[in-house]
Amino acid sequence: MTAPHAVSATSATDPSGHGGAAVTLERVTKTYGRVTALDNVSWAFRRGSFTAIMGASGSGKSTFLHCASGLDRPTSGTIRLGETDLGKLKETALTELRRDRVGFVFQGYNLVPSMDVQRNITLPLTLGGRRADSGWLTEIVHRVGMADRLGTKPSQLSGGQQQRVAVARALVTRPEIVFADEPTAALDPRTAGHVLRLLREAADATGQTVVLVTHDPTAAAWADSVVFLSEGRIVDELARPTAATVLNRWETL
Numbered sequence: 486m487t488a489p490h491a492v493s494a495t496s497a498t499d500p501s502g503h504g505g506a507a508v509t510l511e512r513v514t515k516t517y518g519r520v521t522a523l524d525n526v527s528w529a530f531r532r533g534s535f536t537a538i539m540g541a542s543g544s545g546k547s548t549f550l551h552c553a554s555g556l557d558r559p560t561s562g563t564i565r566l567g568e569t570d571l572g573k574l575k576e577t578a579l580t581e582l583r584r585d586r587v588g589f590v591f592q593g594y595n596l597v598p599s600m601d602v603q604r605n606i607t608l609p610l611t612l613g614g615r616r617a618d619s620g621w622l623t624e625i626v627h628r629v630g631m632a633d634r635l636g637t638k639p640s641q642l643s644g645g646q647q648q649r650v651a652v653a654r655a656l657v658t659r660p661e662i663v664f665a666d667e668p669t670a671a672l673d674p675r676t677a678g679h680v681l682r683l684l685r686e687a688a689d690a691t692g693q694t695v696v697l698v699t700h701d702p703t704a705a706a707w708a709d710s711v712v713f714l715s716e717g718r719i720v721d722e723l724a725r726p727t728a729a730t731v732l733n734r735w736e737t738l
């Protein structure tokens with residue numbers, strides 16, 4: 486499956502300031518001992534945009550995603566989700582923010598084996614003591630094509646089906662932003678295309694902001710723009726990417 490031409494943004498930055506940004510990083514640095522994994526990074530993800538993050542192994546992609554999503558705290562700098570300064574939140578509040586306002590999709594699906602598809606999808610709501618909005622639940626279950634598998638356990642699903650359940654789980658709280666870390670790395674190209682289409686739809690149909698970490702130029706081509714990391718810094722941005730232009734830019738970095 487090939488990616489459609491990117492449809493909306495030509496830039497992930499927000500020229501109007503923080504008001505239009507889902508997540509803003511200001512001079513964010515993350516060090517591990519002597520290693521500087523993120524080096525004074527500033528960036529804003531415009532609401533409703535779909536951005537791919539690319540870079541060589543060790544360039545800081547996972548660190549970027551973990552800091553931007555509140556999974557980890559930077560050594561210095563400021564990260565805001567909307568107007569909320571993550572650095573000002575205590576651990577419990579940060580956990581609740583991640584559960585209620587952020588969606589995550591990982592390479593390994595991370596479904597709970599003992600729970601059926603429906604319970605896996607609604608888990609973030611259950612953990613937050615909330616009930617599913619039945620209209621929204623029905624919509625996302627149909628969107629990911631799992632309406633007839635709600636009683637199935639993850640072990641009875643293919644990798645692509647499990648990842649579609651994980652996407653539904655990421656969307657069930659209507660998060661402001663969805664972070665996806667190599668979500669298609671274990672999938673064949675056609676199945677990967679199905680999963681990427683779901684992320685594209687999340688941005689286009691529901692205005693969610695999507696940030697995708699990937700090594701794959703074909704996957705990156707589903708995004709509105711590609712941000713390139715090298716040695717912990719943002720070194721380039723490519724708008725309206727195609728697999729060919731991503732590959733070309735990658736080779737000339």
Ligand SMILES: Nc1ncnc2c1ncn2[C@@H]1O[C@H](COP(=O)(O)OP(=O)(O)OP(=O)(O)O)[C@@H](O)[C@H]1O
Nearest residue numbers: 517520521522540541542543544545546547548549
């Ligand atoms: N927990 C950690 N402890 C020490 N060093 C770390 C830790 N996490 C990351 N690093 C280092 O920080 C740098 C950036 O790592 P990061 O995992 O963010 O890169 P990446 O671009 O996601 O790599 P890959 O594509 O291989 O997953 C690397 O030099 C890595 O060794």
